[in-house]
Amino acid sequence: MFNTLNGDSNVAFFKEYKNAGLTAAAMPVVSVSIAEEEVGGVGVDNLVGQLTAWNYYQTIDSPANKAFVAAFKAKYGQARVTSDPMEAAYTSLFLWKAMVEKAKSFQTDDIRNAAAGVSHAAPEGTVTVNGENHHIAKTALIGKVAPDGLIYTVWSSGSPIEPDPFLRGYDWAKGLSG
Amino acid sequence: MTALASRLKGNQGVLLGFVLGALALLVVAPAMLSDFRLSLFGRFICYAIVAVGIGLAWGRGGMLILGQGVFFGLGGYVMAMHLKLADAGPSGVPDFMRLYGSGQLPIWWEPFRSPVLTLLGVVLIPSLVAFGLGAAIFRRRVRGAYFAILSQALAAAFAILLIGQVATIGGFNGLNGFRSFFGYNLFDPVNKRMLFYIAAVTLLVLLLIVWQLYRSRYGELLVAVRDQEERVRFLGYDPASIKLVAYVLAAAMAGIAGALFVPIVGIISPANVGVVASITFLIGVAIGGRATLFGPVLGALAVAGAQTTLSESFPSFWSYFQGALFVLVVAFLPGGLSSLGLLLRSQRVGVRTGHIEPPSPAQRVDVGRPPPPEPLSGVRSRSEAGR
Amino acid sequence: MQALLSQLFAGLSLGSVLLLAALGLSLTFGQMGVINMAHGEFMMAGAYTAFMVQGAIADAGISLLLAIPLGFLVGGVMGVILEATLIHRMYHRPLDTLLVTWGVALILQQAARDIFGAPNVEVRAPGWLSGSIDLGVTQVPAARLFILALAVTAVVGLSLLLRTTPLGRRIRGVVQNRDLAETVGVCTRSTDRLTFFIGSGLAGIAGVALTLLGSTGPTLGTNYIVDAFLVVVAGGVAQIKGAVIAAFGLGLLQATFEYSTTASIAKVLVFVVIVVFLQIRPQGIFSLRTRSLA
Numbered sequence: 001m002f003n004t005l006n007g008d009s010n011v012a013f014f015k016e017y018k019n020a021g022l023t024a025a026a027m028p029v030v031s032v033s034i035a036e037e038e039v040g041g042v043g044v045d046n047l048v049g050q051l052t053a054w055n056y057y058q059t060i061d062s063p064a065n066k067a068f069v070a071a072f073k074a075k076y077g078q079a080r081v082t083s084d085p086m087e088a089a090y091t092s093l094f095l096w097k098a099m100v101e102k103a104k105s106f107q108t109d110d111i112r113n114a115a116a117g118v119s120h121a122a123p124e125g126t127v128t129v130n131g132e133n134h135h136i137a138k139t140a141l142i143g144k145v146a147p148d149g150l151i152y153t154v155w156s157s158g159s160p161i162e163p164d165p166f167l168r169g170y171d172w173a174k175g176l177s178g
Numbered sequence: 179m180t181a182l183a184s185r186l187k188g189n190q191g192v193l194l195g196f197v198l199g200a201l202a203l204l205v206v207a208p209a210m211l212s213d214f215r216l217s218l219f220g221r222f223i224c225y226a227i228v229a230v231g232i233g234l235a236w237g238r239g240g241m242l243i244l245g246q247g248v249f250f251g252l253g254g255y256v257m258a259m260h261l262k263l264a265d266a267g268p269s270g271v272p273d274f275m276r277l278y279g280s281g282q283l284p285i286w287w288e289p290f291r292s293p294v295l296t297l298l299g300v301v302l303i304p305s306l307v308a309f310g311l312g313a314a315i316f317r318r319r320v321r322g323a324y325f326a327i328l329s330q331a332l333a334a335a336f337a338i339l340l341i342g343q344v345a346t347i348g349g350f351n352g353l354n355g356f357r358s359f360f361g362y363n364l365f366d367p368v369n370k371r372m373l374f375y376i377a378a379v380t381l382l383v384l385l386l387i388v389w390q391l392y393r394s395r396y397g398e399l400l401v402a403v404r405d406q407e408e409r410v411r412f413l414g415y416d417p418a419s420i421k422l423v424a425y426v427l428a429a430a431m432a433g434i435a436g437a438l439f440v441p442i443v444g445i446i447s448p449a450n451v452g453v454v455a456s457i458t459f460l461i462g463v464a465i466g467g468r469a470t471l472f473g474p475v476l477g478a479l480a481v482a483g484a485q486t487t488l489s490e491s492f493p494s495f496w497s498y499f500q501g502a503l504f505v506l507v508v509a510f511l512p513g514g515l516s517s518l519g520l521l522l523r524s525q526r527v528g529v530r531t532g533h534i535e536p537p538s539p540a541q542r543v544d545v546g547r548p549p550p551p552e553p554l555s556g557v558r559s560r561s562e563a564g565r
Numbered sequence: 566m567q568a569l570l571s572q573l574f575a576g577l578s579l580g581s582v583l584l585l586a587a588l589g590l591s592l593t594f595g596q597m598g599v600i601n602m603a604h605g606e607f608m609m610a611g612a613y614t615a616f617m618v619q620g621a622i623a624d625a626g627i628s629l630l631l632a633i634p635l636g637f638l639v640g641g642v643m644g645v646i647l648e649a650t651l652i653h654r655m656y657h658r659p660l661d662t663l664l665v666t667w668g669v670a671l672i673l674q675q676a677a678r679d680i681f682g683a684p685n686v687e688v689r690a691p692g693w694l695s696g697s698i699d700l701g702v703t704q705v706p707a708a709r710l711f712i713l714a715l716a717v718t719a720v721v722g723l724s725l726l727l728r729t730t731p732l733g734r735r736i737r738g739v740v741q742n743r744d745l746a747e748t749v750g751v752c753t754r755s756t757d758r759l760t761f762f763i764g765s766g767l768a769g770i771a772g773v774a775l776t777l778l779g780s781t782g783p784t785l786g787t788n789y790i791v792d793a794f795l796v797v798v799a800g801g802v803a804q805i806k807g808a809v810i811a812a813f814g815l816g817l818l819q820a821t822f823e824y825s826t827t828a829s830i831a832k833v834l835v836f837v838v839i840v841v842f843l844q845i846r847p848q849g850i851f852s853l854r855t856r857s858l859a
Contacts, residue, residue, distance in 0.1 A: 242664075326600070327795065327798050338832045338833065494675060498671075500671055503668065508668070509651055509661070509665045
């Protein structure tokens with residue numbers, strides 16, 4: 001099952017999924033909006049073994065991430081968890097800072113022109129801004145929800161994937177992209 | 179401004195209010211504010227335009243309209259559809275439709291390629307919806323709480339409808355990413371300033387119209403319907419049509435405000451039209467004085483300004499503050515801040531106009547046909563001021 | 566046949582959720598004329614009560630059964646506080662109560678955000694309520710069956726209370742003729758307060774029940790409040806049976822429309838049906854006959 005639900009609907013969805021007698025072994029669900037923060041709200045019991053697709057998990061084993069998670073917990077409490085959207089917001093500020101430093105200006109247009117190729121060693125790994133469309137090249141991950149409520153990587157693209165927001169690189173999308 | 183207006187009796191005071199308002203909006207604000215703040219102020223003016231309509235229907239007409247977001251949204255979406263089509267080119271299709279849908283333009287989008295039909299639609303579509311709904315509801319004498327709840331349910335239904343239609347109207351994300359406004363580049367600061375002037379002038383013109391309405395026979399009838407609907411009926415008037423006019427006008431104003439909101443803010447989404455957005459329009463009106471001419475406008479501007487200032491520095495405090503405003507103003511100062519002066523003055527001479535009569539038993543029981551709205555403190559003196 | 570039955574059950578289940586949410590309102594709005602927009606936040610308080618009880622008692626089954634009376638108490642006490650501080654000043658201004666209680670709702674929501682955090686919290690369902698029960702022809706989720714039973718129990722309990730107890734007699738007396746009730750020695754102040762306690766307490770129970778179906782978060786109440794008011798409006802004020810018929814009617818209607826269209830279109834269609842219905846019966850299904858004009 002490929003689940004694109006957002007927000008609270010996920011809670012009702014996974015409760016009914018369990019009530020219908022389905023399990024992750026019988027019919028696994030890949031979700032694109034369930035991060036560590038949401039696992040608590042949906043209930044770990046309702047999610048164990050399910051898959052998610054993101055670019056970051058709290059369990060990523062790197063010095064940059066360990067420092068990020070430790071600093072986050074020190075500020076917001078040991079019980080809190082980090083998630084991909086948090087990490088993305090955190091990283092974007094550093095990217096902006098790098099652009100400002102490269103442009104040596106706070107003007108929007110100058111920053112925009114300086115964006116191409118700006119790179120940052122984020123908790124998720126190195127990310128780089130694409131000069132053509134201003135999306136960033138990131139590493140894709142698929143993770144599995146564990147009983148401790150955290151998500152562990154089960155597959156990784158290995159290296160950052162160049163952004164293709166307008167679906168130019170896919171045969172099936174021919175005619176869709178303008 | 180309002181206090182001053184009520185002190186200078188008659189038209190002079192109101193005219194002075196208009197002159198001061200025009201000066202503040204058209205001269206002082208553009209000179210003092212940065213481009214960013216001016217655009218923010220333009221957004222507040224859109225809310226103020228909605229507030230003028232609410233003041234008419236709620237303050238003068240006694241109809242608690244909790245669904246103005248619907249008409250705001252209808253006007254806004256009509257404008258947004260036109261801007262999307264204009265950006266896409268003569269035979270183009272808006273970008274999101276290719277991403278989420280079939281890439282085919284639905285037939286009901288076609289009329290909004292035309293700028294003329296769009297401008298007509300901004301006013302006429304909200305008016306027609308309000309007319310249809312209002313005619314049905316008022317004719318059957320559904321009013322009071324029932325009317326309020328139905329209007330709120332309308333807002334909920336409308337937002338849900340929009341969220342469900344990703345492929346044809348943008349769903350939860352709404353419509354955004356407009357590049358031009360009737361041929362003018364929306365990224366150009368000069369054009370952004372022009373939008374502010376358009377909004378400000380629209381607000382002043384609509385206020386003038388409403389002022390003339392308040393001074394007319396119709397304005398008197400509307401207040402009469404609010405205070406004693408049955409008596410007006412016995413006198414041979416039709417309260418349903420009197421209320422309908424105010425409801426439709428309020429809807430049209432909300433539609434115009436929504437259409438201005440779209441190019442100024444750059445997005446319209448279900449969050450701007452739903453239950454919460456709709457009821458938020460009311461607080462400024464209640465604070466400013468729902469039955470006054472300038473009160474709703476000043477209240478709406480003040481609340482929007484306070485929201486921006488407070489939530490910039492204390493994000494969670496704003497919710498408490500907004501909640502407390504609703505509680506304190508509506509429970510203890512139903513005439514709004516503009517009644518404060520009158521209240522104090524009357525207390526000094528020992529007469530409390532703010533006092534409200536205790537309810538009669540029949541009024542307490544019968545919810546379906548609720549009691550006539552209580553006289554608002556200071557309403558009369560203000561309607562005299564507007565004469 | 567099976568599709569029809571499962572659709573029928575979906576409608577009944579939705580109806581029972583609506584009924585639980587609207588039952589307290591039919592007391593406070595229907596009988597007392599107070600439009601309490603914070604009713605949804607009392608539901609939220611009930612849901613958080615279930616969460617707190619589960620924090621203290623790990624067994625999901627016991628904590629759920631314990632949370633139901635506690636949720637009633639929490640909702641009821643909050644209701645009484647609201648009545649005593651604000652609402653009793655405004656019985657003659659029903660429309661303004663709507664705005665005042667909306668303000669209270671905003672404050673309560675933000676308080677929940679500050680106390681429990683903005684994300685949803687987890688309330689575990691007991692083992693005997695997860696999974697489905699096989700009814701031979703179709704399978705129904707146990708949790709939904711439990712909520713249906715809870716709603717029916719609440720209705721029966723409330724009707725018994727109104728019909729057979731002295732308190733119920735006082736409440737009906739005050740609703741029918743406040744002055745006369747006062748003349749014969751009924752303390753209308755305390756009756757009002759008790760009625761409000763029961764109505765708000767029912768919201769607390771509804772909140773506990775909703776943790777079995779959906780998310781438990783600060784906005785839980787806002788998701789249901791509009792629908793709950795529509796049920797009371799369509800059902801007509803002054804009688805519990807109006808709310809019961811309207812809740813199940815709207816639930817079945819919504820489920821039927823959903824089957825043939827989409828959930829969002831169904832919602833709009835239900836709204837249209839209510840507006841058309843009010844054309845025929847402006848006072849809802851049941852109304853109290855009065856001779857007053859205003």
